[in-house]
Structures are given as structure tokens and as C-alpha cells.
Amino acid sequence: MGLSGFEFATATRILFGAGRLAEVPREVKALGGTRVLLVTGRDPTRAGPLRQGLDQLGLSSVTFAVEGEPTVELARDGTATAVSERCDAVVAFGGGSxxxxxxxxxxxxANGGDPLDYLEVVGRGLPLTxxxxxxxxxxxxxxxxSEVTRNAxxxxxxxxxxxxxxxxxxLPRLAIVDPxxxxxxxxxxxxxxxxDALSQLIEPFLSARANPLSDALAREGMVRSARSLRRAVLEDTDPATREDLALASLFGGLCLANSGLGAVHGFAAPVGGMFEAPHGAVCAALLPAVLEVNLRALRARAPAHPALPRFQEVAVLLTGRAEARAEDGISWVRELCQALRVPGLGRYGLTEADVPMLVxxxxxASSMKANPLPLTDEELTEIVVRSR
Incomplete structure (x- = not known):
């Protein structure tokens, strides 16, 4: 595959390791923060020790809880809080939301204006300056x-x-990943x-914008996810398992931010907009069908495509078997989703009548642009029907 050059951008610094949460207050102070907006998940008490650490360094903080997946309205409310409380730094502590x-x-x-001034697809798409x-x-x-990506x-x-x-x-000034x-x-x-993390390793690896730096991270991340995810969910987590999952997630963020995604995330955005559905579960429901349809389309329409041998490499990385074929990797993903009891999209209210609008x-969707090749309406419809 010829390489015409690439860019790789991420958070200014990444600190990884068990116990590194304790370093946050000192790092916030080093960034010049004096009054912090502490953005948390729905349970702000989880951030209690972090808030105490900020207090001990003389940094005042205001908590802003995010109950569910973020909306334009929530972004407006949080921005109004940050401005009225004169916050000069933000610490985001929680899940992707x-x-x-x-x-x-x-x-x-920092920029003023409304979220819709800058939002892609449905907003004005103005650049932040x-x-x-x-x-x-x-x-x-x-x-x-999300700690290493350039979008919200x-x-x-x-x-x-x-x-x-x-x-x-x-891009965050600092990402702290503490397993x-x-x-x-x-x-x-x-x-x-x-x-979700696994799909964010596989999709950039198969992406039309794949590059050698994100490829290396994707390979490492897939191996770690494959050996630890099932055990973490069905048994328990230990320090080594948590480290694998945290690294797989971090590497997935680095990969998607620099090499794009594909049809899984192309569908996940509108599904999440049309239904009350958690993003990660939606991606999991879509992943097996997207892989299968993409593989078939590449073989039929682009047999010399550089993504085709990568399907076999994904299979080898996931199964740990050197002789694995592309289909074996897809079977491995499907069996993992079944073992982890991933529900179909119908669980969230998707009906047959919704399929044309979803397609x-x-x-x-912006993520669809990096899919290995453009899929037909029939192929896109098949993905949704098979993911229900």
C-alpha cells in the first residue's frame, strides 16, 4: 500500500498507570488552573477524593454532573456554569459522556457562541478559533x-x-489513564x-485512512482486548486485566482520532440520535454484520484492496492462531458478542419501518467516509436488519 504521508495528533501529554489519579491536582495547578469546573458522570461522589485533592492545593472547584449522553442543551448549561463561575480550567472525570x-x-x-454554531452535519460547522x-x-x-480525541x-x-x-x-492538555x-x-x-474499544481498534485498522503509526497501536490493542475482555466481564478484573482494557481503550482513541472509523460508527451516531441507546452497546451490536458485509463487498468489488489482507490479520490477532482466516475473526467477534449478551438494536426500539431513515x-455520518469502500444502500440495509 503506497503511503502519501499522514498526521498524528493527540493530547499534549498522556500519563498512564495505576494510582496516577493522585497526580491530577498538581498537574491542574501546573496548567495555571485556579478555579476548576469538575465535570463528572451521574454520581459526583465518585470524584470526591479528586475534589479533596484540589482543595488541599488551594484550587476551588464547581461540580457539573452529566446524567446521560451529552446533548446540545447540556453543553449550553455546562458552558453557562463555567462562565458564570469564572472557571479557568476543566477536569473531566467519568465515562465517555x-x-x-x-x-x-x-x-x-473559550470561544463563545452556541454549540450549533460549530456542530457538524446539523450545525453551521464554523471553525473554533x-x-x-x-x-x-x-x-x-x-x-x-475520548481522553485523546479532538471531538465531542x-x-x-x-x-x-x-x-x-x-x-x-x-485536544485535552493532559490525559490521565489510571486502570x-x-x-x-x-x-x-x-x-x-x-x-466499543475493540471496534475502535478494528475499524481504524481497516480504514481507508489507516497509517503505520495507528496500525501499530491497533495491533497491540487488539491483542490486549482479545485476551482480557471476556475474562473481565464474565469473571472478574485483576490489575493485569484492567491494564489491558485501559490500554486497549486508549489505543482505540488514538487510532480513531488519526485514522477514522467506518460503518459501525457511521450507524452508531444516528442510532444514538433516534433512540435512547448506549453508544458502546450499539457499536457491539453492529460490529459482526459490518465486518461480514465489508469483507464480502471488498472481495466482490475491490479484490486488490489493501484492506482485504488486513481482515486475515485481524483474525490472527483476535484468535491467536497463525492459520486463522478472515471468516474466523468475524466468527470470533460474533461469539464474543453472544458470550457478553449483547442485545440487538431492536432492544432500543428500532423497527423495520425505521431502517430506510437510519440508512x-x-x-x-462523518465516520462513514473512512469505511474501506462505499457500501450500497442494499448492503447498508442488510447490516441494520442483521443487527436487529
Whole structure:
């Protein structure tokens, strides 16, 4: 495959390791923060020790809880809080929803205006021109990789879609990934977030924009996810398992931010906009059918495509068998989803009547542009029907 060059951008710094949460207050102070907006998940008490650490260094903080997946309205509320409380730094502590909300708020507080001024697809798509407030991103789940990406996904209820605020200026100044934060996570959260992370390793590896740097991270991440995700969900987590899941998630975020995604995430955005459905579980439901349809389409229409041998490499990495064929990798993914009890999209209210609208919206999603090849309406419809 010829390489015409690539860019690789990420958070200014990444600190990885057990116990590194304790370093956050000192790092916030080093970034010049004096009054912190602490963006959390629905239970702000989880961030209690972090808030105490900020207090001990003389940093005041205001908590902003994110109850569900972030919306335009929530971004407006959080930005208004940051501005009225005169916050000069943002610490986002939680799952992907809290991290995306934190990134959106840090950007909007610095740039002014409304989220719809900058939103892709359904907004005006204006560029952000000022750097975000200094942002420290701390994931407490192992799934989205949002701590190292340059976008924030927001739901737009009126349009029934999810769309991104996106800019290099939104990259966190610091990402702190502490595997200890996964201890005690519910098995359902580990399953959905872990399968989201796996899809964010596989899709960039097969992407039309794949590059050697993200490829190396994707390979390493797939091996770690394959050996640890099932055990973490069905048995328990130990330090080594948590480390594998946290690294797989981090690497997935680095990969998607620099090599794009594909049809799994192309569908996930409109599904999340049309139904109350958790992003990671949606990605998991879609992944087996997307892989199968993409493989068949490549063999039929682009037999010399560089992504084709990569399907076999994915199979080898996931199964651990050197002789594995492309189909074996897809079977492995399907069996994993069954073992982790991933529900079909029908669980969230998707009916046959919704399929044409979903296909139309997925075709317009930014993630679909990096799919290995354009899929036909019939192929896209088949993916949705088989994922129900």
C-alpha cells in the first residue's frame, strides 16, 4: 500500500498507570488552573477524593454532573456554569459522556457562541478559533478513548441525530489513564465499553485512512482486548486485566482520532440520535454484520484492496492462531458478542419501518467516509436488519 504521508495528533501529554489519579491536582495547578469546573458522570461522589485533592492545593472547584449522553442543551448549561463561575480550567472525570461534555464545555467557554454554531452535519460547522480552556481528561471506563480525541459527540434532540464538535483545539492538555479506576465497574459497563474499544481498534485498522503509526497501536490493542475482555466481564478484573482494557481503550482513541472509523460508527451516531441507546452497546451490536458485509463487498468489488489482507490479520490477532482466516475473526467477534449478551438494536426500539431513515442518516455520518469502500444502500440495509 503506497503511503502519501499522514498526521498524528493527540493530547499534549498522556500519563498512564495505576494510582496516577493522585497526580491530577498538581498537574491542574501546573496548567495555571485556579478555579476548576469538575465535570463528572451521574454520581459526583465518585470524584470526591479528586475534589479533596484540589482543595488541599488551594484550587476551588464547581461540580457539573452529566446524567446521560451529552446533548446540545447540556453543553449550553455546562458552558453557562463555567462562565458564570469564572472557571479557568476543566477536569473531566467519568465515562465517555463526561469526557465529551468536558471537551465541549472547555471549547465553548473559550470561544463563545452556541454549540450549533460549530456542530457538524446539523450545525453551521464554523471553525473554533481559540484554544479550549486547559482540560484534563480522566476516563473511568475503558471504551471511548475520548481522553485523546479532538471531538465531542452531542445529541441534537430536535434533529434526532448525534453530531460532533470537532477541532484540533479541543485536544485535552493532559490525559490521565489510571486502570485502578476500573475496579468494581459493573460487568455491563465493561462489556459495552470494551466492545466499543475493540471496534475502535478494528475499524481504524481497516480504514481507508489507516497509517503505520495507528496500525501499530491497533495491533497491540487488539491483542490486549482479545485476551482480557471476556475474562473481565464474565469473571472478574485483576490489575493485569484492567491494564489491558485501559490500554486497549486508549489505543482505540488514538487510532480513531488519526485514522477514522467506518460503518459501525457511521450507524452508531444516528442510532444514538433516534433512540435512547448506549453508544458502546450499539457499536457491539453492529460490529459482526459490518465486518461480514465489508469483507464480502471488498472481495466482490475491490479484490486488490489493501484492506482485504488486513481482515486475515485481524483474525490472527483476535484468535491467536497463525492459520486463522478472515471468516474466523468475524466468527470470533460474533461469539464474543453472544458470550457478553449483547442485545440487538431492536432492544432500543428500532423497527423495520425505521431502517430506510437510519440508512439515509448513516450515509451522511462523518465516520462513514473512512469505511474501506462505499457500501450500497442494499448492503447498508442488510447490516441494520442483521443487527436487529
Amino acid at each position: 463526561a469526557l465529551d461534555a468536558g471537551k465541549a464545555i472547555a471549547a465553548l467557554a 481559540k484554544p479550549s480552556l486547559p482540560l484534563v481528561a480522566i476516563p473511568t471506563t475503558a471504551g471511548t478513548g 459527540v452531542l445529541g441534537v434532540k430536535d434533529a434526532q441525530v448525534k453530531a460532533s464538535l470537532r477541532s484540533p483545539l479541543m 485502578d479506576l476500573l475496579a468494581g465497574a459493573p460487568s455491563g459497563v465493561l462489556a459495552a465499553s470494551g466492545l 439515509t442518516r448513516a450515509k451522511a
